Amino acid sequence: VSLWLEYYDRFFAASGKSFRILVVRHLKKQLKHLHRVTEFESDHVARFAALKGLICGAMCLPTRSKRRSFLIKKLECEIDRQILGDGGHKSRCPSTHHFVLRRLIEIRSILVGCSYPVPIKLENAIGSMAPALRFFRHQDGGLSLFNGSQSETAEVVDRTLIKANSRGQPSASLPIAGFERFLSGRILALMDTGGPPPVGFDDPAHAGTLSVEISIGRERLVTNCGAISDGTEEWRAVQRTTAAHSTLSLENRNSIELLSSGGIGKRRPDVNISRDEDDESFICTAAHNGYTGILGTTHSRVIKLSKHREELDGIDQLFGRAGQRFDIRFHLHPAVSASIMQNGNSAILKLPKGGGWQFDSVGADLSLEDSIFLDGGTSRRSKQLVIS
Numbered sequence: 001v002s003l004w005l006e007y008y009d010r011f012f013a014a015s016g017k018s019f020r021i022l023v024v025r026h027l028k029k030q031l032k033h034l035h036r037v038t039e040f041e042s043d044h045v046a047r048f049a050a051l052k053g054l055i056c057g058a059m060c061l062p063t064r065s066k067r068r069s070f071l072i073k074k075l076e077c078e079i080d081r082q083i084l085g086d087g088g089h090k091s092r093c094p095s096t097h098h099f100v101l102r103r104l105i106e107i108r109s110i111l112v113g114c115s116y117p118v119p120i121k122l123e124n125a126i127g128s129m130a131p132a133l134r135f136f137r138h139q140d141g142g143l144s145l146f147n148g149s150q151s152e153t154a155e156v157v158d159r160t161l162i163k164a165n166s167r168g169q170p171s172a173s174l175p176i177a178g179f180e181r182f183l184s185g186r187i188l189a190l191m192d193t194g195g196p197p198p199v200g201f202d203d204p205a206h207a208g209t210l211s212v213e214i215s216i217g218r219e220r221l222v223t224n225c226g227a228i229s230d231g232t233e234e235w236r237a238v239q240r241t242t243a244a245h246s247t248l249s250l251e252n253r254n255s256i257e258l259l260s261s262g263g264i265g266k267r268r269p270d271v272n273i274s275r276d277e278d279d280e281s282f283i284c285t286a287a288h289n290g291y292t293g294i295l296g297t298t299h300s301r302v303i304k305l306s307k308h309r310e311e312l313d314g315i316d317q318l319f320g321r322a323g324q325r326f327d328i329r330f331h332l333h334p335a336v337s338a339s340i341m342q343n344g345n346s347a348i349l350k351l352p353k354g355g356g357w358q359f360d361s362v363g364a365d366l367s368l369e370d371s372i373f374l375d376g377g378t379s380r381r382s383k384q385l386v387i388s
Helices: 002-006 017-039 046-060 062-082 094-113 120-135 154-164 233-239
Strands: 179-184 187-192 212-216 219-223 226-228 248-250 271-277 281-288 297-306 312-320 326-332 337-340 346-350 356-360 366-376 378-387
Touching: 002 017, 002 046, 017 046, 017 062, 046 062, 046 094, 062 094, 062 120, 094 120, 094 154, 120 154, 179 281, 179 297, 187 297, 226 233, 248 297, 248 312, 312 326, 326 366, 337 366, 337 378, 346 366
Parallel strands: 226 366
Antiparallel strands: 179 187, 187 212, 212 219, 219 326, 248 326, 271 281, 281 297, 297 312, 326 378, 337 346, 346 356, 366 378
16 A cells, blocks of 8 residues: 555556546555454554555545544554563564564654654654664674574665664663673674563564574674574474574473464563673673473573673573483574584684684583574574583
8 A cells, every 4th residue: 555655656647537546446445444454453563564554545645634643543552562661572573673663664754755743652662663673683784583583684674774763872781672782892692581472472482581692793603593484384383492592491391381373371481680790791690480380490591791801601500400401502603613622521613704712611511413594584504502
């Protein structure tokens, strides 16, 4: 609908009167249908796309002008319902966050183009979501791979941020959405420190609690496996598991109850987090109780990034029953080559541009196993370091 109206002058204005009447008649039909669908749309994110079409129709067609204030109120209600106080989106998925921000920017452009006042709530939403989008970016310009996200291209994300016209820089935390960001020198680490999204927004959510992603300059080192957008049901089930994330899994179980039909079940972990820093390091401590009910164990992870040395330390701790099998996975980007050193407790990681990093582990067995990197419509073989 919005494209028909945007290009009306180019494609339809020079046509005969009868044809123009036919085009407008069909537009009205589509708008009536779109309004009906929007009222009962189960996919909450799609409501922003539907509202974009409805608002565009109300602004461009005189017969729909009476609906303008009603639709603006509907838009404001959706903003209140879906956008969190820290600028994150309820889905906790960076790609979904990007999609919603683009729709809001497009709606603002429609209002400005029609000389209609832009609601303060819309401006504020764009102003808070743009820095949050920057928060989710790695230094290569792409997005992190949490909760079914895809990395997308740096150029596309750049265009969105330019159109947002917001200069806000990413914060160190998104405390409501549940993510932490650490940057020192060339090292950037992102950590998932939130519980699952609420019902209605959790259909594609992943069981990646306390997972981390790490990049060195513009090269990614440690990632989550990501998601393939048009894969089979089997692929979608596998990519959501805890084992597909750079975190700890216990007894090969998921930290969250994943429903086969999509969404999250009743086992929804609570996450406790504290962030601190001193003269030497940035420190984040987080713990979740996702395994407490089924295995009587709590998982805690401490991440410590040095301010003066290129060094990142992590400690995973289990509190509860002894003797349970655990696996701590660090999925490597496909461009990273890895080899286990002779001592068996260390690995050498080589980046494409020649940088080398040493990975050391203490207290368990270190192995190098096959993994896979999923990004939208592509899948690539990769490796993972596993501490067991």
